[in-house]
Amino acid sequence: MFAKVLSGTPFGVEAVLVEVQCDVSPGIPGLSIVGLPDKEVTEARERIRSALKNSGLPFPDLRITVNLAPADLRKEGAGLDLALAVAVLGAAGEIPQERLLGCVFLGELSLNGELRPVRGVLPVALAAREAGIERMLVSIDSAPEAALVKGLSVYPIPDLRTAYAFLTGAQEIRPLPHRIPEAGGPRTWLDLALVKGQLHARRALEIAAAGGHNLIMVGPPGTGKSLLARCLPGILPPLSLEEALEVTRIYSVAGLLPQGVSLLRERPFRAPHHTISYAGMVGGGAGIPTPGEITLAHHGVLFLDELPEFDRKVLETLRQPLEDRRITITRAGVSVTFPASFTLVGAMNPCPCGYLGDSQRPCRCRPHEIQRYWRKLSGPFLDRIDLFVRVPRLSREELLGEGDGEPSEVVRERVRAARERQRERFGAPLTNSEMNLKEVKRHCVLSREARNLLARAIDHYGLSARAYARILKVSLTIADLEEADIIRPEHIAEALQYRPQKEGET
Amino acid sequence: MEWREAEKKACEYLRSLGYLIVARNWRWRGGEVDIIAKDGTTLVFVEVKARSGTGFGHPAEVVDARKREKILMAAKAFLGPNTGRMPVRFDVIFLLGGEISHLKGAFMEGD
Numbered sequence: 001m002f003a004k005v006l007s008g009t010p011f012g013v014e015a016v017l018v019e020v021q022c023d024v025s026p027g028i029p030g031l032s033i034v035g036l037p038d039k040e041v042t043e044a045r046e047r048i049r050s051a052l053k054n055s056g057l058p059f060p061d062l063r064i065t066v067n068l069a070p071a072d073l074r075k076e077g078a079g080l081d082l083a084l085a086v087a088v089l090g091a092a093g094e095i096p097q098e099r100l101l102g103c104v105f106l107g108e109l110s111l112n113g114e115l116r117p118v119r120g121v122l123p124v125a126l127a128a129r130e131a132g133i134e135r136m137l138v139s140i141d142s143a144p145e146a147a148l149v150k151g152l153s154v155y156p157i158p159d160l161r162t163a164y165a166f167l168t169g170a171q172e173i174r175p176l177p178h179r180i181p182e183a184g185g186p187r188t189w190l191d192l193a194l195v196k197g198q199l200h201a202r203r204a205l206e207i208a209a210a211g212g213h214n215l216i217m218v219g220p221p222g223t224g225k226s227l228l229a230r231c232l233p234g235i236l237p238p239l240s241l242e243e244a245l246e247v248t249r250i251y252s253v254a255g256l257l258p259q260g261v262s263l264l265r266e267r268p269f270r271a272p273h274h275t276i277s278y279a280g281m282v283g284g285g286a287g288i289p290t291p292g293e294i295t296l297a298h299h300g301v302l303f304l305d306e307l308p309e310f311d312r313k314v315l316e317t318l319r320q321p322l323e324d325r326r327i328t329i330t331r332a333g334v335s336v337t338f339p340a341s342f343t344l345v346g347a348m349n350p351c352p353c354g355y356l357g358d359s360q361r362p363c364r365c366r367p368h369e370i371q372r373y374w375r376k377l378s379g380p381f382l383d384r385i386d387l388f389v390r391v392p393r394l395s396r397e398e399l400l401g402e403g404d405g406e407p408s409e410v411v412r413e414r415v416r417a418a419r420e421r422q423r424e425r426f427g428a429p430l431t432n433s434e435m436n437l438k439e440v441k442r443h444c445v446l447s448r449e450a451r452n453l454l455a456r457a458i459d460h461y462g463l464s465a466r467a468y469a470r471i472l473k474v475s476l477t478i479a480d481l482e483e484a485d486i487i488r489p490e491h492i493a494e495a496l497q498y499r500p501q502k503e504g505e506t
Numbered sequence: 507m508e509w510r511e512a513e514k515k516a517c518e519y520l521r522s523l524g525y526l527i528v529a530r531n532w533r534w535r536g537g538e539v540d541i542i543a544k545d546g547t548t549l550v551f552v553e554v555k556a557r558s559g560t561g562f563g564h565p566a567e568v569v570d571a572r573k574r575e576k577i578l579m580a581a582k583a584f585l586g587p588n589t590g591r592m593p594v595r596f597d598v599i600f601l602l603g604g605e606i607s608h609l610k611g612a613f614m615e616g617d
Binding site: 025026027028029030031032045059061062063 | 548578581582585589590591592593594595596611614615616
């Protein structure tokens with residue numbers, strides 16, 4: 001006898017539907033799984049046998065051959081367990097084949113037959129809908145995630161016994177209605193009202209949020225660089241539903257969706273330690289590559305504290321995703337593209353000891369040490385940073401005062417308005433930072449005075465073509481924040497303050 | 507209990523269940539099996555294990571990978587070209603003191 005059951009396996013941030021074909025024939029009893037299963041799938045053999053036995057269901061004393069199609073795709077994870085068990089029951093004639101049609105099964109079995117949640121439910125549900133599948137059987141914990149997909153009947157299943165009863169028509173199960181939660185996920189940000197002083201840095205943060213500009217903060221230890229960075233997700237406009245689904249899909253595949261959360265609605269904030277490996281940053285790993293920090297920060301903030309301490313190779317790999325907003329990883333035979341559209345925020349000290357230019361403590365570094373420290377950031381990497389800002393030590397008055405700055409909510413409203421202008425300008429949810437040279441030329445309209453000022457700046461600072469474009473982009477964002485249609489000299493002047501200034505260079 | 511006696515008891519037990527005894531102590535090259543019986547249309551290869559007590563471990567522990575391999579080889583040899591023509595099962599019968607326990611489908615190929 002033969003049975004065919006559908007399941008899915010994650011692939012990048014997508015999923016591929018897998019057809020589980022099961023054939024039973026008399027002969028020496030055994031269960032063999034073919035079709036490029038990985039270790040977890042091969043081990044399903046033991047879980048299925050125990051789960052069937054402990055659910056009071058027959059495990060046929062027959063020669064069972066399971067094939068996973070497409071045969072050239074590596075099948076990962078324990079999510080195929082349920083489909084395998086159902087396929088065995090179907091092939092043994094316990095479940096009629098017509099009940100198995102048009103249905104996707106996803107879930108890991110425990111030895112007692114309970115169904116456990118797995119990663120990648122949302123991508124599989126999306127792939128199922130794409131393929132015109134109408135029903136999906138998943139664990140109870142995974143059901144809300146699958147129910148994010150409209151037009152798919154999601155049946156929450158506690159255990160194998162219930163799945164069997166449902167498929168044989170012995171038990172009715174009500175599908176979980178399609179639902180998009182309004183909120184979800186832990187809050188990722190701190191309120192700007194906590195920040196004392198640092199008006200200059202606050203302003204830079206606001207510009208970064210408004211135009212999607214990458215930002216580096218330079219200052220001695222303990223002046224609030226990390227705190228400021230943590231405020232950034234809170235002044236970005238809330239995720240749109242489409243963005244939230246993209247983010248959730250990534251976290252689902254990575255297995256990082258918090259329990260009880262079906263949809264992530266907060267902007268991600270990722271702050272990897274500087275010892276992070278190349279694969280941890282951009283994604284990779286054995287088998288099918290898994291998303292790295294830059295992908296986990298998609299539509300959010302990637303914060304790199306102690307920027308020059310990061311492995312130079314790791315920083316250099318950021319160059320391409322900063323440009324393309326995605327990364328393609330190719331490993332033995334598989335090529336996966338992950339989205340990676342994030343705002344980069346770097347924090348660093350002005351010198352190795354941390355106190356160069358500080359008002360209170362002397363710097364103990366030698367000039368060549370300072371030079372070496374700054375040389376860890378390559379020119380091409382720094383070219384992708386639009387904003388540089390100093391975060392100096394607070395004065396006594398500022399320290400003693402209350403955190404009197406504007407709360408995030410107020411700033412977020414200005415950012416939202418500025419982003420709205422950009423959306424209208426580009427006809428898409430793009431930001432000023434994503435403009436190419438042609439678009440810079442088209443969209444940056446300067447007043448005569450502004451043009452004169454910029455001309456003088458080019459001569460005075462010896463600005464390169466790239467630096468010139470960068471200043472125009474930032475100026476446009478500053479103008480957007482003021483809802484000005486033309487870039488005026490004060491916008492240019494402010495943008496000039498944020499140009500990169502390396503220490504220890506003449 | 508001596509093994510001959512244990513196997514006799516096991517055969518009696520199987521007959522009482524309606525099984526048909528096909529062969530006993532069947533061996534071929536590296537393979538050997540205590541009892542071959544027919545349960546309806548299913549051909550059953552039975553391993554018999556007897557212990558007077560659990561002092562030397564439960565009898566179930568004795569059917570190890572090597573033993574299973576021997577039984578599998580015997581089964582393949584016995585079936586020969588008839589492999590796949592009829593359902594097959596591997597059972598283990600334990601005799602512990604005076605009690606008989608029967609483990610149906612105790613293992614399969616690849617365990």
